Amino acid sequence: MAAGVAAWLPFARAAAIGWMPVANCPMPLAPTEKNKRQDELIILNVSGRRFQTWRTTLERYPDTLLGSTEKEFFFNEDTKEYFFDRDPEVFRCILNFYRTGKLHYPRYECISAYDEELAFYGILPEIIGDCCYEEYKDRKRENAERLMDDNDSENNQEGSMPSLSFRQTMWRAFENPHTSTLALVFYYVTGFFIAVSVITNVVETVPCGTVPGNKELPCGERYAVAFFCLDTACVMIFTVEYLLRLFAAPSRYRFIRSVMSIIDVVAIMPYYIGLVMTNNEDVSGAFVTLRVFRVFRIFKFSRHSQGLRILGYTLKSCASELGFLLFSLTMAIIIFATVMFYAEKGSSASKFTSIPASFWYTIVTMTTLGYGDMVPKTIAGKIFGSICSLSGVLVIALPVPVIVSNFSRIYHQNQRADKRRAQKKARLARIRVAKTGSSNAYLHSKRNGLLNEALELTGSTEDEQHMAKGTSLIESQHHHLLHCLEKTTGLSYLVDDPLLSVRTSTIKNHEFIDEQLFEQNCMESSMQNYPSSRSPSLSSHHGLTTSCCSRRNKKTTHLPNSSVPATRLRSMQELSTIHIQCSEQPSLTTSRSSLNMKSDDGLRPNCKTAQITTAIISIPTPPALTPEGENRPPPSSPGHSTNISTTTTSNIVKVSAL
Amino acid sequence: MNLEGLEMIAVLIVIVLFVKVLEQFGLIEAGFEDTVEDEMEMATVRHRPEALELLEAQSKFTKKELQILYRGFKNECPSGVVNEETFKEIYSQFFPQGDSTTYAHFLFNAFDTDHNGSVSFEDFVMGLSILLRGTVQEKLNWAFNLYDINKDGYITKEEMLDIMKAIYDMMGKCTYPVLKEDAPRQHVETFFQKMDKNKDGVVTIDEFIESCQKDENIMRSMQLFENVI
Numbered sequence: 001m002a003a004g005v006a007a008w009l010p011f012a013r014a015a016a017i018g019w020m021p022v023a024n025c026p027m028p029l030a031p032t033e034k035n036k037r038q039d040e041l042i043i044l045n046v047s048g049r050r051f052q053t054w055r056t057t058l059e060r061y062p063d064t065l066l067g068s069t070e071k072e073f074f075f076n077e078d079t080k081e082y083f084f085d086r087d088p089e090v091f092r093c094i095l096n097f098y099r100t101g102k103l104h105y106p107r108y109e110c111i112s113a114y115d116e117e118l119a120f121y122g123i124l125p126e127i128i129g130d131c132c133y134e135e136y137k138d139r140k141r142e143n144a145e146r147l148m149d150d151n152d153s154e155n156n157q158e159g160s161m162p163s164l165s166f167r168q169t170m171w172r173a174f175e176n177p178h179t180s181t182l183a184l185v186f187y188y189v190t191g192f193f194i195a196v197s198v199i200t201n202v203v204e205t206v207p208c209g210t211v212p213g214n215k216e217l218p219c220g221e222r223y224a225v226a227f228f229c230l231d232t233a234c235v236m237i238f239t240v241e242y243l244l245r246l247f248a249a250p251s252r253y254r255f256i257r258s259v260m261s262i263i264d265v266v267a268i269m270p271y272y273i274g275l276v277m278t279n280n281e282d283v284s285g286a287f288v289t290l291r292v293f294r295v296f297r298i299f300k301f302s303r304h305s306q307g308l309r310i311l312g313y314t315l316k317s318c319a320s321e322l323g324f325l326l327f328s329l330t331m332a333i334i335i336f337a338t339v340m341f342y343a344e345k346g347s348s349a350s351k352f353t354s355i356p357a358s359f360w361y362t363i364v365t366m367t368t369l370g371y372g373d374m375v376p377k378t379i380a381g382k383i384f385g386s387i388c389s390l391s392g393v394l395v396i397a398l399p400v401p402v403i404v405s406n407f408s409r410i411y412h413q414n415q416r417a418d419k420r421r422a423q424k425k426a427r428l429a430r431i432r433v434a435k436t437g438s439s440n441a442y443l444h445s446k447r448n449g450l451l452n453e454a455l456e457l458t459g460s461t462e463d464e465q466h467m468a469k470g471t472s473l474i475e476s477q478h479h480h481l482l483h484c485l486e487k488t489t490g491l492s493y494l495v496d497d498p499l500l501s502v503r504t505s506t507i508k509n510h511e512f513i514d515e516q517l518f519e520q521n522c523m524e525s526s527m528q529n530y531p532s533s534r535s536p537s538l539s540s541h542h543g544l545t546t547s548c549c550s551r552r553n554k555k556t557t558h559l560p561n562s563s564v565p566a567t568r569l570r571s572m573q574e575l576s577t578i579h580i581q582c583s584e585q586p587s588l589t590t591s592r593s594s595l596n597m598k599s600d601d602g603l604r605p606n607c608k609t610a611q612i613t614t615a616i617i618s619i620p621t622p623p624a625l626t627p628e629g630e631n632r633p634p635p636s637s638p639g640h641s642t643n644i645s646t647t648t649t650s651n652i653v654k655v656s657a658l
Numbered sequence: 659m660n661l662e663g664l665e666m667i668a669v670l671i672v673i674v675l676f677v678k679v680l681e682q683f684g685l686i687e688a689g690f691e692d693t694v695e696d697e698m699e700m701a702t703v704r705h706r707p708e709a710l711e712l713l714e715a716q717s718k719f720t721k722k723e724l725q726i727l728y729r730g731f732k733n734e735c736p737s738g739v740v741n742e743e744t745f746k747e748i749y750s751q752f753f754p755q756g757d758s759t760t761y762a763h764f765l766f767n768a769f770d771t772d773h774n775g776s777v778s779f780e781d782f783v784m785g786l787s788i789l790l791r792g793t794v795q796e797k798l799n800w801a802f803n804l805y806d807i808n809k810d811g812y813i814t815k816e817e818m819l820d821i822m823k824a825i826y827d828m829m830g831k832c833t834y835p836v837l838k839e840d841a842p843r844q845h846v847e848t849f850f851q852k853m854d855k856n857k858d859g860v861v862t863i864d865e866f867i868e869s870c871q872k873d874e875n876i877m878r879s880m881q882l883f884e885n886v887i
Binding site: 099435491 | 664665667668669671672726727730731733734748749752753754755765768782785786789790797798800801804805821822825826828829830832833834835837841845848849853866870875876878879880882883
């Protein structure tokens with residue numbers, strides 16, 4: 001719930017009066033504000049610059065330094081203000097976060113300095129608003145890359161590398177020639193041979209002196225053997241290289257389909273085909289054609305040159321603009337060719353024999369080449385010819401800058417789109433987590449609320465404060481609001497998350513989910529999918545869920561470790577297991593396991609005061625790793641949170657939140 | 659013949675081009691001008707509320723309470739008025755699980771007493787004043803007004819059904835027990851049984867107030883939000 005909206009909470013609660021006449025059951029009591037202080041201004045002195053704000057503004061986020069009692073450590077008695085010896089510029093952003101609920105990242109700020117400040121004030125960077133989040137992530141990634149580069153170069157100097165398999169080392173050597181000297185040697189050798197092969201192809205056709213008979217021979221025929229040997233050598237090297245790459249590729253299928261491998265194949269196939277097909281007169285024409293394909297070897301250079309690759313990529317991404325250019329050119333060519341043909345039809349000995357023949361004239365004129373092999377002779381032809389050349393300049397010159405600017409725009413856009421797509425998933429996950437987080441917090445506090453009532457009945461007050469530590473007044477009011485809604489409709493909230501579905505049942509109001517009831521419930525309203533969820537809460541029921549909860553997917557498994565806003569993180573990690581040592585009102589908590597307790601009357605005298613200890617379990621591993629069907633984990637194991645139906649100690653009822 | 663025709667066309671084209679060039683130099687005025695500025699800046703709606711003293715007199719809040727209310731109000735809506743979209747957005751933040759837009763729509767109509775499509779701070783304060791500091795009669799009046807969608811003085815079953823569905827929508831899909839299709843309708847039936855004394859299918863304001871005053875639960879829950887501010 002955003003901070004700014006907290007100001008509207010009174011309104012929402014007041015509007016809840018609209019539900020009252022409709023409700024069938026009585027409403028729960030409203031939370032009372034125990035210490036309601038008059039709102040006061042507090043002064044924050046950050047390195048000399050004084051900021052002032054209301055106390056309640058800061059208390060909107062009780063998990064941060066400024067919102068909690070941690071700031072008392074910085075209170076200066078003499079001047080009655082809170083003094084922080086930190087950067088006032090960044091503090092401006094942080095204070096604005098409290099005021100508006102949105103954390104912004106100023107672009108001029110250094111990323112590591114900003115991170116440090118956030119860490120100091122206890123604010124998770126994931127709260128950064130969408131407007132600045134991209135920039136923040138970019139800068140962070142650059143910084144991380146820089147750090148990684150530093151680390152890498154350090155590692156390289158130390159020479160400590162993780163051991164990879166032979167195949168993997170080979171692949172790395174191929175892709176990145178700077179990894180080892182052998183790779184570098186290989187790189188230069190192949191480059192050299194590509195060059196040799198291309199030059200050979202070119203020189204083959206140069207006329208090389210004469211033979212007796214006054215016929216000029218190209219070098220290729222004069223020194224046929226030498227050229228053949230060179231060619232063979234080159235092709236052998238290329239073949240070996242290709243086979244090695246094929247062997248080392250992590251995904252052979254993908255490698256075969258990649259552009260570079262196709263180029264390789266096309267480069268070496270003509271040779272083999274030529275070997276097979278020698279001395280066959282019929283196909284010698286085709287053989288000559290095949291030789292043309294040898295020129296494709298020059299594309300092998302693109303492995304050696306980053307620039308070529310970028311050019312190829314940008315051409316590919318500008319295909320639509322190029323297509324447009326081509327299309328408009330074609331339109332103009334056809335129009336002008338037709339006009340010229342009909343204009344020149346009458347003149348004698350006109351070269352414009354047909355419209356396709358006029359195409360040549362039109363192209364040559366529009367690109368301002370003007371060979372002069374076809375010229376119009378009539379007046380009309382000349383007029384149209386000049387119009388043609390003028391428009392040619394326009395038609396060709398206009399799209400070119402557009403294409404050029406599109407190059408850079410599309411290129412950068414692609415990069416940014418990829419980034420955004422990658423971040424979008426994370427962002428959606430965050431939003432979803434925040435949503436479930438708030439309803440989880442509600443269920444959480446409902447439990448606490450019930451326990452509070454139990455405690456109140458037993459009359460111990462200090463533990464109440466233990467309980468209430470986690471929730472602020474605004475949260476309790478919000479939860480009360482949701483509770484009223486539940487009462488009005490007679491339904492109750494089910495959290496969309498297996499990690500926090502509660503598993504004790506209270507007879508009083510049938511709201512908490514008893515596992516068997518839930519299962520029955522799900523089977524009755526049986527909806528679609530059987531997700532292969534490995535949720536421990538339904539460990540013995542193999543992931544049977546309703547459609548709403550089938551959204552529970554792999555994403556939730558990284559809930560504990562994921563980026564959760566600070567306000568939610570605490571409420572989820574705290575109080576994840578609550579041990580209740582017997583209560584004097586057994587009717588309130590009749591879970592299956594407490595049946596043991598009921599029968600034991602001898603415990604009563606010992607249970608004058610109910611003690612509630614909260615065990616804060618940090619969740620080290622995602623629950624997905626817990627094996628299913630594990631029914632009796634050892635009580636002290638952290639993070640394992642499966643069904644605990646029967647416990648060995650009869651007077652401890654474990655209410656596990658996981 | 660072809661030649662002549664084409665020659666004429668060629669000459670025509672040359673003349674047209676010539677005219678265009680002259681136009682560029684401004685020597686020939688041609689065509690009509692569109693001088694109307696199509697783009698007018700959207701006037702931003704700004705609203706300043708009545709003076710503090712006036713509001714204090716009209717409502718049952720103290721000055722301090724009004725100050726706190728206004729600060730929160732202005733924070734969320736800097737322009738001073740809330741339109742329905744913003745209202746729905748704000749309200750939906752309190753109910754993340756379900757869909758609260760329908761109910762927010764009804765609520766908006768209930769707050770927007772002058773029906774001008776926006777809730778100003780005065781409307782807001784007046785509404786809250788009734789809800790939080792009003793007599794039970796006034797609160798019930800307000801609730802009746804909320805349920806009576808077309809403000810004709812009668813709550814029909816259809817209106818009640820709409821309201822009920824809107825409330826149930828707010829709970830969302832993940833509830834226990836799972837929401838049955840006819841639960842809102844049944845709830846409406848229960849409501850009408852309780853409220854509709856003369857069984858004529860509609861509930862008037864008097865029937866409503868009378869039935870509510872007889873019901874202990876409702877009376878008690880009306881007092882629930884006394885200390886919200």
